[in-house]
Amino acid sequence: AAEEVENSCACVILQCRPGVENEPTETNFAVKTMEVPLINEGQCLAKTLCLSVDPYMRCLMNEDSGVGYLTSWDLGKPPSGGGVGTIVKSRCEGFQEGDIVYSFQWPWQEFVAFSGDDAQLSKERSAFLCSNPSLLLGIVGMTSLTSFLGIREKAHITPGANQSVVVSGAAGACGMAAGQIAKLDGCGIVIGICGTDEKCCWLTDELGFDYAINYKTSKNIREEIKLKCPAGIDVYFDNVGGEISNEVIRCMNPNSHIVLCGQISLYNKDIPYPPPIPDDVQEQLRVKKISRDRFLVLNYMEKFASAKEQLEAWVREGKLKYRETIAKGLETTGYAFVSMMRGGNIGKQIVKVAQTM
């Protein structure tokens, strides 16, 4: 039966920009009321179930995103990003009431009208994921696709070679998956770097990382890595950049590889991407022939479907573990974003907007 849809609903808008050199705050966002969109022939109406907040959104808050393929968010309008929902009304072929759908262009609204031929809108067919829709934004979504494809495309892992791996931002969405996938693909020692002792314990006790380093309390990250892995580092999955990454690179072996995933420690700075690195580190890359190509998951879209299948299988087999940090209610979306940028999340930060039913 058609679900009763109210006339008005909530949305979150970008109220003001933080300024390129400042930390974003909750006051950059505001909650508004809007009319539930009416749909025309060829459209469908989705009720938002979950939203994703992600580090790349920081540059969308600036007037100029600084990134060619990303358009900044408009002031006074709902931002958009990854989202998943359920169809509540349909006037288009291909989508029916009750379908679970997701898009990487999901506005921060309780109800959203999509065009039936929107190339971004995908219908989920796995019963497991339909009953666990938030996984489509994390462990079986864009962040794990990033880890999986980053490793497969840029880490040069040889099964049996026992390569040693460091992951920074290790207790976040990409990081938790990267360390586990490195192990599943046959790496040796995996070390995670993250910002709290609780996160460190989770990595080693539950996710199978061999060691974890708290960068906020460590006296010397380089020495700690050398102590834990005297043979040097073969693969570095870099989520954070800055001084943490400089220290890791100084421990890397000749002919080793960096997966240049992200540089979150520098996102509140007005500098180009990828940010410049110190001369001595640049020299290490050159002398030791360490690869450090820019990696962008969106360049591998043709591999998403098979990668997603593998990720779902690993999750269902219990081989790929995860955690979600959940903020409840659409009005918490701005808070959830700001909190994630400051390390408030363990695993994937999700905003739960509504229940499935």
Ligand code: NDP
């Ligand atoms: P996370 O879930 O990892 O959340 C961000 C985490 O970053 C926080 O939890 C915090 O954890 C850490 N952090 C924040 N500030 C700093 C800092 N100054 N120094 C070190 N760590 C910090 O986010 P995602 O998994 O979504 O993203 C991780 C990275 O992957 C980002 O750099 C992002 O841009 C990148 N990315 C790249 C993609 C690509 O195609 N290349 C696609 C998707 C993501 P802690 O407590 O440890 O500080």
